[in-house]
Amino acid sequence: MSQLKRNTAVKKGRNQTQGDVLAEKIPLHFKPHEEEMARDIQRESARVWNTVMTIHRLFWFKYGVWIDEAMMKEFLKGRFNVHSQDVQAIIETYYECWERTRKLHEEGHTEWRYPWRLKRFFTSTWKVTGITVEDGYLRLSNGWRKPPLKVKLPERLNGLAIKQVQLVWRRNGYWLHVAVVKPALEKVQGDAVAAIDPGEVHALTLTDGQEALVINGRHLRSLRRLRNKTLRKFQKAISRTKKGSNRRRKLLAAKYRFLNWIGAQISHAEHAVTKMAVDWCLERGIKKVYIGDPQGVRERDCGRHHNQRMGQWSFGRLRDLLEYKLKRHGITLEKIEERGTSGTCPLCGKYTKQAGRIYRCGDRECGFGEVHRDVIGAAGILDLAVNGRFTLGRKLPEMVSYARPVVLAPGQGHNIKAA
Ligand SMILES: [Zn+2]
Incomplete structure (x- = not known):
């Protein structure tokens, strides 16, 4: 299940926009208190993942029912100290992962395990409503109980529409993976x-x-x-x-x-x-x-x-x-x-x-x-x-x-x- 993190990539069908979606990877240089904050956010995201997984499995073992995605979203609404879209994104990732495993099992590949590992940290996702740009800074909302995370936006991304931001732990440090929309370019007319x-x-x-x-x-x-x-x-x-x-x-x-x-x-x-x-x-x-x-x-x-x-x-x-x-x-x-x-x-x-x-x-x-x-x-x-x-x-x-x-x-x- 190493493919997990890729699942939360921007879905094309849902956010149809004029232009091409491009993923930019930005290394972050946090001060200690900001690093602590990033850890807290990722810890809370992990708590969402662990809760989804536990509830999903528990209901199956106790009552023989698989709770569906919509019900899970309804059930977990407003229960976490991260932006509501992050909760939704994690639930979507979980279900994609689970569905894929189920298909593999149907095809006889039973060596693939359903999500089972409890996580300490998890990639956090912000979508359009959780992201604001102010004076060249990205402001990432963490729900109304917690202060937002602020990060300086690289100049090359100024003025571009931002579709999604992810806080990722990679190569021993924090990174932002930003999905930006670059304006559609004129297509070649020749043959x-x-x-x-x-x-x-x-x-x-x-x-x-x-x-x-x-x-x-x-x-x-x-x-x-x-x-x-x-x-x-x-x-x-x-x-x-x-x-x-x-x-x-x-x-x-x-x-x-x-x-x-x-x-x-x-x-x-x-x-x-x-x-x-x-x-x-x-x-x-x-x-x-x-x-x-x-x-x-x-x-x-x-x-x-x-x-x-x-x-x-x-x-x-x-x-x-x-x-x-x-x-x-x-x-x-x-x-x-x-x-x-x-x-x-x-x-x-x-x-x-x-x-x-x-x-x-x-x-x-x-x-x-x-x-x-x-x-x-x-x-x-x-x-x-x-x-x-x-x-x-x-x-x-x-x-x-x-x-x-x-x-x-x-x-x-x-x-x-x-x-
Ligand atoms: Zn010759």
């Missing part, structure tokens, strides 16, 4: 298609058949390496300490601090790379983008299980971000098996394993070369997607541009201080 070849040295290579753009990914790669390398060092050091020791506690705190910092850096770099790609597509009226799926390639090339997993993890994030951003403009992203695309000669069709950055055909008589390998790769993906196979002697992009994403360090405006 052109393009292909993207994702890579390590070149984060993304795009082509529409006429032109190509190679986006440098060195900065992103170095950040990912730093992340993985440092994380391994932390793990090693942590594994040498005793459970519950002071030393381990300190190391864990340092690990989470590092993860937060590097996470922000990587996310900035990813935004810069994907922004370039999206802008390029918009300028050309691209409506559909095919992306090479490196799954098959990685399975063959990567020896070490660990490295492979890390690589896929980071690539998946970049692709998800790209998909999200393109979707906001009405552009679809489709995966294409990229096996062979960067090694197959566009002239003679022979496959040559490539070592350098410039493509070279291994066939002596053909001798095709002088084109960037990733451009051949992207053009190959486009060809496969549109024609279903490699077309020999096909036209290659005539204009190739190279770009290095501009990455700005996360500004002070993003580090918010609690009120």
Whole structure:
């Protein structure tokens, strides 16, 4: 039941609004008394969860009745020191979780347990009526008996409609997960298609058949390496300490601090790379983008299980971000098996394993070369997607541009201080 926390995500059908709902994660830097307050709120939320679960189970064991969601909401109204919407959100989470388990049991997966664990803390949720914005501060109501929680709103979220706020304990600290509505963007009118070849040295290579753009990914790669390398060092050091020791506690705190910092850096770099790609597509009226799926390639090339997993993890994030951003403009992203695309000669069709950055055909008589390998790769993906196979002697992009994403360090405006 580790999926539990995701259940309380904003439900699309209920709050229909013009625009796209975006989840922002904000780390909080609380003063001791604010931290105490946050703990109190989460403790009360846990009390709601525990009560719902206990009543639900008790009625079943005593009377053979499962109380339904509506009745539970009615029954628990006004009994807790948190906002009424938090009580409702927790009840909804509980029932979603319970329903899902029931379905799994029906399908024969009886190893899944119904919610049973009593919690000490639980994620607290505020919806529209519990949230007010005053002078750049978020004011989160906790019912009429308790004072509200005040948090400075990051500048980038000013003026946006807020749908939901959650107080989450993550990586050894409190975070706010804020669901904001970004205004709907104009959708692309064109019908052109393009292909993207994702890579390590070149984060993304795009082509529409006429032109190509190679986006440098060195900065992103170095950040990912730093992340993985440092994380391994932390793990090693942590594994040498005793459970519950002071030393381990300190190391864990340092690990989470590092993860937060590097996470922000990587996310900035990813935004810069994907922004370039999206802008390029918009300028050309691209409506559909095919992306090479490196799954098959990685399975063959990567020896070490660990490295492979890390690589896929980071690539998946970049692709998800790209998909999200393109979707906001009405552009679809489709995966294409990229096996062979960067090694197959566009002239003679022979496959040559490539070592350098410039493509070279291994066939002596053909001798095709002088084109960037990733451009051949992207053009190959486009060809496969549109024609279903490699077309020999096909036209290659005539204009190739190279770009290095501009990455700005996360500004002070993003580090918010609690009120
Ligand atoms: Zn050739």
